[in-house]
Amino acid sequence: MAAILGRQASEAGGGANAPVQQFNLLRWFSLVSLVIIGSVAIGVGTVSTRFLVSESLERDAMLSAQFIQTLALGEMRHHGLEGMEMGDVLVPHHYDGMLTRSTAESRERARSEFLDHLSHVPDSLLATIFSPDRTVVWSTNPDLIGQQIEADEALDEAFESGGRVSAEYNEVEEGRVEQKFLSPPKMFFIENYIPLTDAKGEVKAMVEIYKEPVDLIDRVNRGYRMIWLATAIGGLLMYFGLYWIVRRASLLLAAQQNQLVANSTYVGLGEMSSAVAHSLRNPLASIRSSAELAQEMEGPQARKCVDDIITQVDRMSAWVRDLLLCLRPLQGDSEQVDTLEAVRATLSNFDQQLARSRIEVDCSADTAPMVVSHQLLLAQVLNSVIANAIEAMPNGGRLSITATPDSSGQWLNLTISDTGKGMSRQQEMMAFKSFYTTKQGGLGIGLIMVKQIMERFGGKASLTSRENEGTAVCLSFKVAERTA
Template sequence: MDIATRSDMPQAPGCAEAPAARRPFNLLRWYGWVSLGIIVPVAAGLGLISSRFIINESVERDALLTAQFITSIADAEVRHVSIPNVRTMGELLDPRTDHAALPDVDPQARRKARGEFLDHIAHLPDMLLANIYAPDRTVIWSSNPALIGKLIESDEDLDRAFEYKMRVSASYHDFEQARAEQKFVTPPEQLFIENYIPLFDAEGSSVTAMVEIYKEPHDLIVRIEHGLLRIWLAIALGAGLVYVGLYAIMRRAARIMAGQQKRLISNETYVALGEVSSAVAHSLRNPLASIRSSAELAQAFDEGPVQRNVNDIISQVDRMSHWIRQLLHSLRPLNDQPVPVDLPQALHESLQTFAVQLARSGVALDLQPLPAVKVLGQPALLGQVFSSLIANALESMEQGGRLRVEVVKQDRRGLTLRLSDSGKGMSEAQRRMAFRPFFSTKPGGLGVGLVLVKRIMECYGGSVRLSSSEGHGTRVSLSFRKAPS
């Protein structure tokens, strides 16, 4: 027998398929990914901009110093050989004009000045290659003899330096085989710098020679690398701190929002339960009162076997009335403003109320000395907190035991009071459910005692914690806020 699949089965007319449940919006997760997606590109962009700025500024500074050094050497060599000031080194570098131009310049002095200048150029530190160009773009001298006499064409940087009569510099990481002037005897290992330095005539109006220097400044490269490392480390650390800081703020905000949402849902639940409980209580009180009155009347006139049943009726009616009072009390709003409450006095009053039950149950009271301190709360509600906890402790120690009350922590803002019993304790599952409404480990229990304790403590800025294990008793810690002195 074939069974039709879901897609083959007919659907009733007008019935739409139920939409898939949407996953709840996770603010913290979305913020984490979105902020990471924004911070990382911004940090990377800042790192790249800063790195490029450092490299460009370092290269430009090195090029400026190299140009100043070259021009200073040129002027010094001209003065050194006593050539009149109307002549410059740029006019003396082209050997093709030794006989055709500048007849007033001593050829020996000219060669000497040119030789010493070129010797300085050839021994510049960190130099890879040096070329000197005539205005017609011919290499008139080079540290690589194979380039001397070559005409260099289609070199934009060289043309721009001649045309605008300005220094031009650039940095490279790889040399270009296609460029005729980049014929290094020793190829560069990493970053290298190209500088075009113009030399002018005596009037300074035209460029008579162009010096091209290729350098691989190892010390500068090391400094640039150290600077870039520090920049990227600083950016990474800054971005990480920004992300962690904002994430921590958002995480705290998400927790606060989740807590507020939880409290809002809890308040709405309590309001709804309160309305329902009030309606049910008012509807049940009169019938219960009538039942009890009838039972008491039957008890007064009938002394037969029915007395036992009548007593059961009265007992159950009283128990239901007690449940209704507990329910209404636990669900009523706690709007009272906190006032200073004498903690030892409130505790002693509650213990005095249970003195007879403690003695009857065989429970020994171990009350440690309490500091004279006032806490924020309401006397009646604080007494109800102690009464609920003491009652729970007595019910867990049916065969007797010990109830210990002590202050375990105290500072200028608050203190923590702990009540420990040696009863049967609770399992881990029961402990997790202890503060859930209407959950009880007692047969016939309503399950609102600890809920009310938690509401009262949190209403006045305190808290309650419970720890327990089966067979080893239960410990309840109450944290109070101290009243201002």
């Protein structure tokens, strides 16, 4: 039977020369999801920060343009220069020689006050005014006045479009003549071109302002930190949330796979064992009948041989009975069971055997809640565990039984311990394996039946043991819900 089962397991696994590489779901998900979520988070953070900067600079440029254009309009109205625009004031042309003395003085005052305001724009590094021929007519840097700027694409675009143009720089470009600041910028700076038109809407002057907006830079830096922090936290939460779900799914799949393998093994073993057991029944019955007839013959030697035959046949019959009982599907619906009452009933069946073996019973539990189990199957569990404990103490000892609810009140732990010879570490690990036994003539299915019955009703069975100190079997039951 062992050879057949071994060959079946080898065939199911593909043979020693053809190992099956299992797909590690959790590992691959961890790597792939980390790469994907990390890439998405970095992409979202980069796009968000760029959008923040561009929108902030665009709004700052718009506010600067509105401020200067409103300032120019206010100066013109303040000095009563109706019909004229600031572009005409800054770059005079056909009005020269045609204005009265008071109008010329008002125009000069308007120009002077506008330039004074322009030179005190907050966060300004440099303010410059260009005429249509790209000549500097005024600047906060006197060295630039009178110079003509050539090959400046941003300036040409501003004059040609007649609209506002802005750009961002991280450092001063050596080839840009107009970037001669009185004080060097500490961080990035902004260049804004603001058009000033005449009454016909033609650009007569272009105001260029270089700004280092300290407040804007602080807001952008705070925005950077908030965006990247939110992106990192969101990515980590998403990753660990998905990782937890996939880990649970992976564990569940692994458990189900193990259960399927175990079920397949038990099905094959059950079919094989059932065939063997049914085949043995009739020969065993015939052997016992013949032995009983031979027992009536004369001669002590014949009687001894016959007694040995009967003993061995009884042992084989017990094996067959236990094997069929183990392989039979568990039947019975769950019900509320009093564990202590079941323990007392089981102990009463072992009264003579306990007395004969000089075993003292210590059952310290007085009350315990009702648990989910089955009356007959629980009796089978207790019979098997207590019988093992008695067999472990042939020279006497103590059998202790305790019932302790856990802290949550949802489980009841029934512990049955003995002071027998105990088990080694290897024997303890093999205790719940099929057909493993340390007893002479045992079949090794008692604890397997205990585990199956406990798990059938949602419980658990565990075992701890030490050599020469004893063994303790813990049966964990689900506490039954109280009915009104």
